[in-house]
Amino acid sequence: MTERVHVPLEGREYDILIDNGLLARAGEEIASRLGQVRAAVVTDENVATHHLPALLDGLRAAGIEAASLTLPAGEKTKSFTYLQEVVDFALAQRLERRDALIALGGGVIGDLVGFAAGIARRGMPFIQVPTSLLAQVDSSVGGKTGINSAFGKNLVGVFHQPRLVLADTGVLDTLSPREFRAGYAEVVKYGLIDRPDFFRWLEENREDIFAGGSARAEAIAQSCRAKAEVVLRDEFERGDRALLNLGHTFGHALEGATAYDSTRLVHGEGVAIGMALAHRFSARLNQASPDDAVRVEAHLKAAGLPTRIQDIPGPLPDAETLMNFMLQDKKVEGGKLTFILTHGIGQSFIARDVPASEAQGFLRDMLEAR
Amino acid sequence: MTERVHVPLEGREYDILIDNGLLARAGEEIASRLGQVRAAVVTDENVATHHLPALLDGLRAAGIEAASLTLPAGEKTKSFTYLQEVVDFALAQRLERRDALIALGGGVIGDLVGFAAGIARRGMPFIQVPTSLLAQVDSSVGGKTGINSAFGKNLVGVFHQPRLVLADTGVLDTLSPREFRAGYAEVVKYGLIDRPDFFRWLEENREDIFAGGSARAEAIAQSCRAKAEVVLRDEFERGDRALLNLGHTFGHALEGATAYDSTRLVHGEGVAIGMALAHRFSARLNQASPDDAVRVEAHLKAAGLPTRIQDIPGPLPDAETLMNFMLQDKKVEGGKLTFILTHGIGQSFIARDVPASEAQGFLRDMLEAR
Ligand SMILES: NC(=O)c1ccc[n+]([C@@H]2O[C@H](COP(=O)([O-])OP(=O)(O)OC[C@H]3O[C@@H](n4cnc5c(N)ncnc54)[C@H](O)[C@@H]3O)[C@@H](O)[C@H]2O)c1
Ligand SMILES: NC(=O)c1ccc[n+]([C@@H]2O[C@H](COP(=O)([O-])OP(=O)(O)OC[C@H]3O[C@@H](n4cnc5c(N)ncnc54)[C@H](O)[C@@H]3O)[C@@H](O)[C@H]2O)c1
Ligand SMILES: [Zn+2]
Ligand SMILES: [Zn+2]
Numbered sequence: 001m002t003e004r005v006h007v008p009l010e011g012r013e014y015d016i017l018i019d020n021g022l023l024a025r026a027g028e029e030i031a032s033r034l035g036q037v038r039a040a041v042v043t044d045e046n047v048a049t050h051h052l053p054a055l056l057d058g059l060r061a062a063g064i065e066a067a068s069l070t071l072p073a074g075e076k077t078k079s080f081t082y083l084q085e086v087v088d089f090a091l092a093q094r095l096e097r098r099d100a101l102i103a104l105g106g107g108v109i110g111d112l113v114g115f116a117a118g119i120a121r122r123g124m125p126f127i128q129v130p131t132s133l134l135a136q137v138d139s140s141v142g143g144k145t146g147i148n149s150a151f152g153k154n155l156v157g158v159f160h161q162p163r164l165v166l167a168d169t170g171v172l173d174t175l176s177p178r179e180f181r182a183g184y185a186e187v188v189k190y191g192l193i194d195r196p197d198f199f200r201w202l203e204e205n206r207e208d209i210f211a212g213g214s215a216r217a218e219a220i221a222q223s224c225r226a227k228a229e230v231v232l233r234d235e236f237e238r239g240d241r242a243l244l245n246l247g248h249t250f251g252h253a254l255e256g257a258t259a260y261d262s263t264r265l266v267h268g269e270g271v272a273i274g275m276a277l278a279h280r281f282s283a284r285l286n287q288a289s290p291d292d293a294v295r296v297e298a299h300l301k302a303a304g305l306p307t308r309i310q311d312i313p314g315p316l317p318d319a320e321t322l323m324n325f326m327l328q329d330k331k332v333e334g335g336k337l338t339f340i341l342t343h344g345i346g347q348s349f350i351a352r353d354v355p356a357s358e359a360q361g362f363l364r365d366m367l368e369a370r
Numbered sequence: 371m372t373e374r375v376h377v378p379l380e381g382r383e384y385d386i387l388i389d390n391g392l393l394a395r396a397g398e399e400i401a402s403r404l405g406q407v408r409a410a411v412v413t414d415e416n417v418a419t420h421h422l423p424a425l426l427d428g429l430r431a432a433g434i435e436a437a438s439l440t441l442p443a444g445e446k447t448k449s450f451t452y453l454q455e456v457v458d459f460a461l462a463q464r465l466e467r468r469d470a471l472i473a474l475g476g477g478v479i480g481d482l483v484g485f486a487a488g489i490a491r492r493g494m495p496f497i498q499v500p501t502s503l504l505a506q507v508d509s510s511v512g513g514k515t516g517i518n519s520a521f522g523k524n525l526v527g528v529f530h531q532p533r534l535v536l537a538d539t540g541v542l543d544t545l546s547p548r549e550f551r552a553g554y555a556e557v558v559k560y561g562l563i564d565r566p567d568f569f570r571w572l573e574e575n576r577e578d579i580f581a582g583g584s585a586r587a588e589a590i591a592q593s594c595r596a597k598a599e600v601v602l603r604d605e606f607e608r609g610d611r612a613l614l615n616l617g618h619t620f621g622h623a624l625e626g627a628t629a630y631d632s633t634r635l636v637h638g639e640g641v642a643i644g645m646a647l648a649h650r651f652s653a654r655l656n657q658a659s660p661d662d663a664v665r666v667e668a669h670l671k672a673a674g675l676p677t678r679i680q681d682i683p684g685p686l687p688d689a690e691t692l693m694n695f696m697l698q699d700k701k702v703e704g705g706k707l708t709f710i711l712t713h714g715i716g717q718s719f720i721a722r723d724v725p726a727s728e729a730q731g732f733l734r735d736m737l738e739a740r
Binding site: 080083084087088091092115118119120121122123144146149150151152155156157158159236237 | 450453454457458461462485488489490491492493514516519520521522525526527528529606607
């Protein structure tokens with residue numbers, strides 16, 4: 001049975017469909033919503049090998065002949081260079097303002113192609129076909145698109161909602177176990193933000209989710225619902241939506257300090273360490289019990305995720321370097337640091353005035369701990 | 371006295387101020403609307419020489435110390451390369467989501483910097499200080515921003531409204547007569563779209579406008595009002611706003627065919643020829659009287675503007691080349707050509723299904739005419 005999560009944004013509402021085998025139905029699902037349109041697909045090398053033919057077949061079955069563009073895999077593809085390449089591809093295909101640009105891939109392809117769709121002809125329809133667990137539960141929902149800059153991650157982009165999200169759970173079979181675990185960190189995040197019951201359910205169902213049992217699709221749908229709810233409350237990230245950054249201030253700094261080198265750290269791993277640190281930092285600031293930090297770390301570890309800066313292989317940055325990366329991040333306003341802290345599992349909150357000195361002292365202690 | 375045109379877009383309303391000496395008051399006008407913000411200025415080489423010091427002084431007078439970036443002048447600056455440069459500049463200045471990026475220049479700088487402000491941190495405040503007549507009456511109003519692509523002009527961009535427009539009529543004194551005339555073409559456009567009385571007023575006041583008399587500020591304010599009205603009816607160009615493209619389908623094709631070489635043709639000149647052609651084409655399609663085409667051409671000629679393709683110096687494109695440029699333009703839907711035609715002066719309308727063959731035949735005849 002296809003799980004359906006509806007995102008009722010006024011004037012830009014859309015469906016997220018979650019099921020095994022959706023690639024084969026892609027053309028049909030698109031045509032029933034957008035009508036007879038032209039389409040073009042952008043993907044990355046890894047995903048192209050495994051899933052591009054199936055998607056093109058699925059489109060062709062509904063009479064949509066789509067050209068495709070395959071880009072290198074990896075975070076470095078979220079750049080101005082590839083943004084221009086995708087935009088030029090869409091224009092070279094003569095896509096018009098009602099035609100569709102389709103992103104087939106993980107969060108990198110989704111963020112990049114969504115941004116390109118938001119600016120080509122000042123905005124054209126855009127369809128997400130997320131293929132990593134992270135993309136299925138997080139990046140493909142909510143309309144935040146973008147690329148990285150020399151000054152920090154995701155600093156350039158637009159809000160541009162997809163017209164449809166097709167999360168085919170079958171494509172996750174070819175995802176590496178490491179990438180699956182990384183995506184799982186974002187699933188855990190929804191429990192930690194404001195769903196203590198979901199976190200408990202994850203503690204009980206983690207093995208089934210990893211083994212590909214029935215809990216997997218349910219975990220994905222619950223995650224999409226959780227994200228969609230936050231997005232509905234705050235589409236343009238003026239307030240509440242910042243909660244989705246739980247673990248990400250530390251996480252992005254770690255990604256920056258390791259130069260987005262995915263052999264050392266991938267996004268979800270950075271988030272896992274970041275969430276563990278956020279809980280520890282909250283305890284140190286007397287906002288939460290240290291027991292919650294321990295419980296969070298235990299769950300992430302059981303899933304095979306890193307929880308300490310020292311878990312990152314290779315030479316580690318010092319506290320000053322990490323601080324500089326955090327100050328470059330976009331959650332800085334008027335010089336003050338904004339953190340997502342917590343009062344306990346499922347009780348996160350936005351703290352807008354954490355003194356930089358506290359954060360730096362905390363990082364120094366974390367780095368010195370054995 | 372400062373003329374003020376208010377653009378009451380819901381949630382994003384802003385003022386256009388028109389007066390001599392506004393640069394000196396820039397800081398004050400910004401601070402009273404945006405509060406104590408940081409700011410950075412982007413301009414081009416020509417404008418920097420004449421007006422950057424005055425603007426920086428005007429900002430400093432209200433306590434705003436702004437860094438500035440000076441780019442090469444000309445249409446080629448509306449590119450991905452400079453888009454990235456402006457975005458990086460804003461980020462390097464550590465501008466945050468409430469700070470302001472200021473465009474000091476003509477339509478090129480306005481379009482480029484507006485686009486950069488629309489994507490840096492997914493949108494930051496943006497202030498237009500238009501310095502060409504074209505920018506004061508047209509490009510700085512309405513929130514359309516963008517760059518050019520190898521596939522056509524203005525094909526990449528976002529809608530991002532400015533927070534304030536400061537049109538200092540004094541800065542026009544350093545504008546070349548040729549650029550002033552080019553901007554005047556867009557003033558005439560508002561009369562031709564739907565204001566026959568304004569067109570008649572222009573016929574009577576043209577000399578005073580060119581001489582810098584009191585009619586000048588009035589013509590600018592009337593033009594801003596006319597444009598703001600259209601934008602209010604259709605912010606995202608789904609319908610009516612297309613009327614603003616009167617003269618532009620032909621004009622853009624001519625700009626493309628002359629490779630945006632401003633020694634041969636500048637935007638407003640392309641628009642002048644385009645408007646003359648649109649009136650002639652309308653007459654040929656039995657939509658308007660040929661007398662109106664003659665009256666439009668007479669007025670444009672009196673202002674020193676070109677009205678025929680043959681008025682462009684250098685080797686001319688053939689009809690096929692011009693058609694190809696038109697087909698690349700964004701007003702193509704479902705393969706049909708959209709033109710702004712007219713039933714007479716001040717009676718323009720959107721024609722969505724002009725056969726390409728008619729347009730090509732018309733262009734061939736125009737090119738063969740002596
Ligand atoms: N827009 C948002 O709201 C949002 C939210 C969270 C994360 N993100 C972004 O998402 C990105 C991370 O996403 P990601 O983890 O999916 O990274 P990714 O796109 O790089 O994918 C990870 C790796 O898995 C491969 N892959 C993906 N699907 C596969 C499949 N089915 N089979 C085999 N290999 C597959 C990819 O080729 C890549 O090598 C980051 O850039 C992050 O900033 C965005
Ligand atoms: N966004 C919109 O809605 C919109 C509308 C119309 C036109 N446009 C765009 O505007 C651009 C054309 O604008 P433009 O004609 O202002 O071009 P421009 O910005 O290139 O300016 C024309 C020339 O005048 C110089 N200049 C400008 N102000 C001056 C001053 N006060 N003193 C001396 N020199 C000065 C510039 O350096 C340049 O050399 C095109 O790219 C067009 O696509 C956009
Ligand atoms: Zn994330
Ligand atoms: Zn124009």
